[in-house]
Amino acid sequence: MATFELYRRSTIGMCLTETLDEMVSSGTLSPELAIQVLVQFDKSMTDALENQVKSKVNIKGHLHTYRFCDNVWTFILTDAQFKNDETTEQVGKVKIVACDSKLLSQ
Amino acid sequence: MASSNVSTVYISVIDDVISKVREDFITYGVGDAVLNELQALWEMKMLHCGAISGNIDRTKAAAASAGGTAGTTPPVHDLNVPYEATSEEYATPTADMLFPPTPLQTPIQTPLPGTDAGMYNIPTAPSDYAPSPISDVRNGITINGSDPKTGRPSPYMPPPSPWMNQRPLGVDVNVAYVESREDPERSVQPQQLTQDFLMMSSGKRKRDEYPGQLPSGSFVPQQDGSADKIVEFVVSKENEHQLRSFVINKQETSTKTVNPVIPQCDGIQDDYNDQFLFPGVPTEDYNTPGESAEYRAPTPAVGTPKPRNDAGDDDDEPPLNEDDDDDDELDDLEQGEDEPNTQHLVLAQFDKVTRTKNRWKCTLKDGIMHLNGRDVLFNKATGEFDF
Numbered sequence: 154m155a156t157f158e159l160y161r162r163s164t165i166g167m168c169l170t171e172t173l174d175e176m177v178s179s180g181t182l183s184p185e186l187a188i189q190v191l192v193q194f195d196k197s198m199t200d201a202l203e204n205q206v207k208s209k210v211n212i213k214g215h216l217h218t219y220r221f222c223d224n225v226w227t228f229i230l231t232d233a234q235f236k237n238d239e240t241t242e243q244v245g246k247v248k249i250v251a252c253d254s255k256l257l258s259q
Numbered sequence: 260m261a262s263s264n265v266s267t268v269y270i271s272v273i274d275d276v277i278s279k280v281r282e283d284f285i286t287y288g289v290g291d292a293v294l295n296e297l298q299a300l301w302e303m304k305m306l307h308c309g310a311i312s313g314n315i316d317r318t319k320a321a322a323a324s325a326g327g328t329a330g331t332t333p334p335v336h337d338l339n340v341p342y343e344a345t346s347e348e349y350a351t352p353t354a355d356m357l358f359p360p361t362p363l364q365t366p367i368q369t370p371l372p373g374t375d376a377g378m379y380n381i382p383t384a385p386s387d388y389a390p391s392p393i394s395d396v397r398n399g400i401t402i403n404g405s406d407p408k409t410g411r412p413s414p415y416m417p418p419p420s421p422w423m424n425q426r427p428l429g430v431d432v433n434v435a436y437v438e439s440r441e442d443p444e445r446s447v448q449p450q451q452l453t454q455d456f457l458m459m460s461s462g463k464r465k466r467d468e469y470p471g472q473l474p475s476g477s478f479v480p481q482q483d484g485s486a487d488k489i490v491e492f493v494v495s496k497e498n499e500h501q502l503r504s505f506v507i508n509k510q511e512t513s514t515k516t517v518n519p520v521i522p523q524c525d526g527i528q529d530d531y532n533d534q535f536l537f538p539g540v541p542t543e544d545y546n547t548p549g550e551s552a553e554y555r556a557p558t559p560a561v562g563t564p565k566p567r568n569d570a571g572d573d574d575d576e577p578p579l580n581e582d583d584d585d586d587d588e589l590d591d592l593e594q595g596e597d598e599p600n601t602q603h604l605v606l607a608q609f610d611k612v613t614r615t616k617n618r619w620k621c622t623l624k625d626g627i628m629h630l631n632g633r634d635v636l637f638n639k640a641t642g643e644f645d646f
Contacts (some may be wrong), residue, residue, distance in 0.1 A: 202636060206636045210541045211642075212623075213644070251626075
């Protein structure tokens with residue numbers, strides 16, 4: 154199963170990465186094993202998002218920058234509004250990084 | 260609602276990961292204790308981030324699964340560290356390869372326009388005058404309000420009194436002269452040696468003022484490069500007056516380009532300047548502040564009080580450059596805000612991205628959003644942006 158390392162940059166991914174890093178540098182964990190954990194995280198996170206999350210979001214904003222490189226879209230929005238069923242979040246500047254979903258199904 | 264939901268998802272992910280790597284840990288010969296430590300650390304960090312709430316059923320599950328070894332798990336250190344830092348280190352091997360440019364560079368690139376402008380403007384300014392005001396301002400060091408005007412390089416090390424009479428900085432400058440001499444001699448006579456040198460160069464710049472402000476033997480570096488006159492010189496106390504009168508004579512004959520109004524701030528003969536003041540020049544600003552004040556707070560004085568002959572160019576320039584600095588700083592600030600934890604980020608997969616003229620539409624799925632310090636997950640998202 155293909156996975157994205159994309160989600161490692163999320164909060165949960167960062168926390169895991171940080172943890173692994175500490176454990177590797179302290180010698181508790183081997184780097185190989187740490188990589189294994191990260192790979193597993195990629196899978197688990199993707200699974201969870203696919204299967205456990207049902208919410209929808211609408212995004213509006215001014216597109217400040219766009220980039221499509223290596224099948225990754227990057228958008229930088231200014232004055233963006235994120236609306237879902239429950240709340241609306243307003244942010245002055247946000248970056249959206251999106252991988253091609255088709256790559257996963259291959 | 261959302262947050263609890265997110266928390267639940269996160270916890271399930273943690274559980275999932277932990278349970279699925281257990282085999283790997285075993286095959287690597289690593290005990291459960293390590294795995295539990297990993298989980299504990301991870302959850303702890305998540306709690307610190309506020310990504311998960313501590314009082315979730317998950318807690319029980321964790322306790323159930325890891326409870327036995329929980330005791331052995333070493334208490335986690337305080338982890339308020341922004342996760343960006345670690346991400347770099349760790350991501351280096353893997354994540355970086357996937358998204359090298361996107362994460363870090365994007366924010367940096369955006370500011371470039373501003374930066375460019377700043378860089379562009381600097382050269383535009385007259386080479387003579389622009390640099391010194393800038394450097395003065397940046398260093399927070401301004402000796403004289405008139406400095407920028409004369410295009411004089413910002414003085415070296417303002418602190419006046421400490422080494423006033425002691426080791427003259429000028430020694431370095433005059434190494435060539437002193438070199439041949441032995442140390443003892445040098446210590447005794449350095450001032451005289453430099454004096455001659457000074458006399459020669461002193462004529463041009465009203466430097467006479469400096470002797471008062473700068474410690475004897477101090478030198479003023481040449482910073483802006485072009486068209487600047489070299490102003491390095493050393494003056495001993497004894498010769499201060501001599502030098503001064505010498506320069507004064509020159510000043511009287513000198514052209515308007517030279518700014519006679521250089522504040523005398525050393526407390527010695529402060530009135531001295533008055534003779535040379537042009538009518539209408541706000542001299543009080545310069546003279547009133549004591550030595551230290553001159554050095555520290557003069558920035559404003561530099562830019563403002565300049566209605567003089569050649570001041571026209573200078574007046575225009577310094578403010579411009581200062582503005583540029585401000586702009587840059589603002590840009591940096593904006594940038595800076597994005598970098599830290601407050602960075603708003605959406606990580607997702609895209610199904611489709613289309614554009615019609617300046618109207619962009621995209622459909623995303625399976626996303627993690629970090630907005631305003633909170634994580635929000637979505638299964639689908641539609642975006643409409645105008646470029």
